[in-house]
Amino acid sequence: MMHVIFPNSMKSLYALALIFMFGFGQAAHAEKITIAAAADLKFAMDEIVRTFRQIHGSDEVEVIYGSSGKFNMQIRHGAPYDLFFSADIAYPRELVKAGHAVGEVRPYALGRIVLWSASLDASKMTLESLASPHIGRIAIANPKHAPYGKRAEEALKAVNLWERIQSKLVMGDNVSQAAQFVQTGNAQVGIIALSLAINPELARQGGYYLIPDVLHRPLEQGFVITRRAASNPLARRFADFMDTPAARAVMIKNGFR
Amino acid sequence: MDVALTETELETIWLTLRLATTVTLILLGVGTPLAWWLARTRSRWKGLIGALVALPLVLPPSVLGFYLLLAMGPQGPLGILTQALGMGTLPFTFWGLVVASVFYSLPFMVQPLQTAFESIGERPLEVAATLRASHLDAFFTVAVPLAMPGFLSATMLTFAHTVGEFGVILMIGGNIPGETRVVSVQIYDHVEALEYLQAHRLAGVMLVFSFLVLLALYAWRPPPPKGG
Numbered sequence: 001m002m003h004v005i006f007p008n009s010m011k012s013l014y015a016l017a018l019i020f021m022f023g024f025g026q027a028a029h030a031e032k033i034t035i036a037a038a039a040d041l042k043f044a045m046d047e048i049v050r051t052f053r054q055i056h057g058s059d060e061v062e063v064i065y066g067s068s069g070k071f072n073m074q075i076r077h078g079a080p081y082d083l084f085f086s087a088d089i090a091y092p093r094e095l096v097k098a099g100h101a102v103g104e105v106r107p108y109a110l111g112r113i114v115l116w117s118a119s120l121d122a123s124k125m126t127l128e129s130l131a132s133p134h135i136g137r138i139a140i141a142n143p144k145h146a147p148y149g150k151r152a153e154e155a156l157k158a159v160n161l162w163e164r165i166q167s168k169l170v171m172g173d174n175v176s177q178a179a180q181f182v183q184t185g186n187a188q189v190g191i192i193a194l195s196l197a198i199n200p201e202l203a204r205q206g207g208y209y210l211i212p213d214v215l216h217r218p219l220e221q222g223f224v225i226t227r228r229a230a231s232n233p234l235a236r237r238f239a240d241f242m243d244t245p246a247a248r249a250v251m252i253k254n255g256f257r
Numbered sequence: 258m259d260v261a262l263t264e265t266e267l268e269t270i271w272l273t274l275r276l277a278t279t280v281t282l283i284l285l286g287v288g289t290p291l292a293w294w295l296a297r298t299r300s301r302w303k304g305l306i307g308a309l310v311a312l313p314l315v316l317p318p319s320v321l322g323f324y325l326l327l328a329m330g331p332q333g334p335l336g337i338l339t340q341a342l343g344m345g346t347l348p349f350t351f352w353g354l355v356v357a358s359v360f361y362s363l364p365f366m367v368q369p370l371q372t373a374f375e376s377i378g379e380r381p382l383e384v385a386a387t388l389r390a391s392h393l394d395a396f397f398t399v400a401v402p403l404a405m406p407g408f409l410s411a412t413m414l415t416f417a418h419t420v421g422e423f424g425v426i427l428m429i430g431g432n433i434p435g436e437t438r439v440v441s442v443q444i445y446d447h448v449e450a451l452e453y454l455q456a457h458r459l460a461g462v463m464l465v466f467s468f469l470v471l472l473a474l475y476a477w478r479p480p481p482p483k484g485g
Contacts, residue, residue: 070449145449170349170431185331186348
């Protein structure tokens with residue numbers, strides 16, 4: 001029955017496939033950087049890249065969003081990222097220690113976690129509201145590899161709710177997916193990044209409750225240049241750009257301190 | 258290296274087997290008549306239905322996951338239906354995964370069965386009809402035994418494919434232990450967290466399992482019919 005899935009005519013495509021593989025494999029470009037960015041930066045980084053492009057012309061900057069833990073793992077295995085913006089500064093520090101990143105790890109922001117809902121008024125809630133029987137599912141990022149999920153877990157444990165709401169928890173692969181679970185109404189509430197909740201797209205759908213930062217370890221965020229970009233001038237330019245007032249302004253506007 | 262599986266891992270494996278068994282049984286029920294119809298119909302809808310059945314073969318799991326998440330959500334058509342029936346919404350539940358997997362594994366059940374039914378040809382059924390066997394009778398006493406190798410491979414492929422499912426589940430599962438955290442997702446989590454030892458154990462189980470299924474599939478395969 002395998003011939004149903006792989007028709008014989010596929011064989012004639014092999015030569016073509018080889019041409020494609022080798023044809024595009026060498027398209028590396030010097031003035032191009034790829035940034036791996038924590039999912040909480042989804043909106044802020046888009047804006048920072050736009051500002052950077054306006055100032056520096058047609059430099060090519062590509063951003064990939066995901067969980068910081070995932071990028072940590074990928075960079076250890078040679079992922080082609082030139083800069084790594086992590087929601088937990090511990091990951092880039094570990095990468096430097098292991099020789100996968102170079103130079104200093106620069107802190108760039110402090111993140112905050114919030115309760116957010118698209119169907120209820122989260123601004124009138126507190127963490128205790130999560131125990132209410134009216135709330136079905138609660139979305140968080142996966143604490144195993146997403147810093148925002150880890151901090152959500154810490155905050156819930158600090159108020160003795162972690163065990164009680166265990167059966168209601170659903171986990172997104174990263175904080176953006178947790179937000180998306182709430183946005184689509186599949187979870188009533190989520191613990192997500194402030195930077196996502198105040199973005200106009202999400203803010204339009206519901207308010208948020210800022211979770212006191214005494215309940216969890218700080219979400220200290222940091223970035224680093226990876227080993228492969230050690231001598232890439234564009235990577236350095238972008239890193240320096242993060243210290244400029246223009247970049248700071250974008251970060252603050254997006255809920256980072 | 259500690260090779261004994263922990264309780265959590267056994268729970269994950271048990272959940273995965275339960276999902277694959279449920280999906281396979283449902284697809285045997287749904288897929289058999291569908292494959293029979295596709296094998297014997299001269300309807301002009303045959304091409305359309307065949308293409309729809311095959312769609313999950315080429316569709317990225319993320320596309321299926323995205324549409325299912327919206328369709329099964331509180332505002333989606335499936336979600337509105339399940340809520341009206343008092344079942345709540347399906348994402349992040351075991352039955353949500355079942356529904357998704359039925360779509361995702363459909364071609365793995367229907368296509369081998371269709372091929373098996375087509376290879377029977379008209380003759381055995383015509384003979385059955387001359388012996389005054391009803392259609393249903395002929396189907397169960399003639400077609401099913403003749404198509405038995407097809408049933409075996411369809412069942413095993415569907416089961417194995419559901420066990421190996423990942424992308425759709427990542428999108429609609431929500432990673433709940435004992436409910437939606439299947440083996441493939443658990444492995445992914447371990448790798449993301451750099452827990453390679455735990456990843457190795459589960460990945461090893463999957464590798465051996467998948468190989469054994471395929472080995473059985475190819476070993477039991479009857480020799481191709483002569484001539485024709």
